[in-house]
Amino acid sequence: MLLVGLTGGIASGKSLVARVFKDLGAHLVDADRIVHNLLEPDQKAGQEVLDYFGKELLLPDGRINRRKLGEIVFNDAEKRAWLNRCLHPRVFETYQAQVRQVRSRFPGTIVVLDAALLIETGYHRKMDRVVVVYAEPEQQLERLISRDLFTKEEALARIQSQMPLAEKRGHADYIIDNTGSRENTEQQARKVYARLKQDAEKTS
Numbered sequence: 487m488l489l490v491g492l493t494g495g496i497a498s499g500k501s502l503v504a505r506v507f508k509d510l511g512a513h514l515v516d517a518d519r520i521v522h523n524l525l526e527p528d529q530k531a532g533q534e535v536l537d538y539f540g541k542e543l544l545l546p547d548g549r550i551n552r553r554k555l556g557e558i559v560f561n562d563a564e565k566r567a568w569l570n571r572c573l574h575p576r577v578f579e580t581y582q583a584q585v586r587q588v589r590s591r592f593p594g595t596i597v598v599l600d601a602a603l604l605i606e607t608g609y610h611r612k613m614d615r616v617v618v619v620y621a622e623p624e625q626q627l628e629r630l631i632s633r634d635l636f637t638k639e640e641a642l643a644r645i646q647s648q649m650p651l652a653e654k655r656g657h658a659d660y661i662i663d664n665t666g667s668r669e670n671t672e673q674q675a676r677k678v679y680a681r682l683k684q685d686a687e688k689t690s
Contacts, residue, residue: 487589488596488686489612493604494619495651496644497629499664499671503619504600506675513588517601520577525550531576538568560643574607596679596686605657606649615685617678618658620651622665 492507494500508514524531527548535550536543539558545551559566581599588595604610621629623645630641655661660678664671 489614490598491604491610491613491616492598492600497626498619498621500619503675507598510679512596512598515581515599520580615659617660618654619662
């Protein structure tokens, strides 16, 4: 089994690469999806978040308004640090449980953890390989504004809350450059996955 960390900045194209890896046979663990589940109102983490931030975060259907939560934490470093302390250990605990299940059933599988804050948390050190998806900051900004309808200030707050992609590149075993076309990025992703399969065979 090969444990691969897939990371990058917000709107860098990480999800596109994750889909390519999954289509090629990787077992994908999406950290953002785990967070989404943790924030359900019937989960302990969700209750802790509501206790800390207040019931005004609740949507009419009883779920946590993740966009409003983002508006708060991306403009308040102290609150963002609290949220990270609340969620990150649970995210990685869930990931480890999934790895154990996959290892018992498909021991030769490549497991890809798709996590934006993989390097910031230090969890990249537990990976066999790290893949960083790179885009220019201007491209991240443009994508956030057009895709998620953020204002420029909202988009910049999210980008600046993360480690710069230029710095993340220094932790990568493989870099996928997403400054060009979608087709070019997908081609790079397929080539990197072929290398990861070779790496997996060497470690088996």
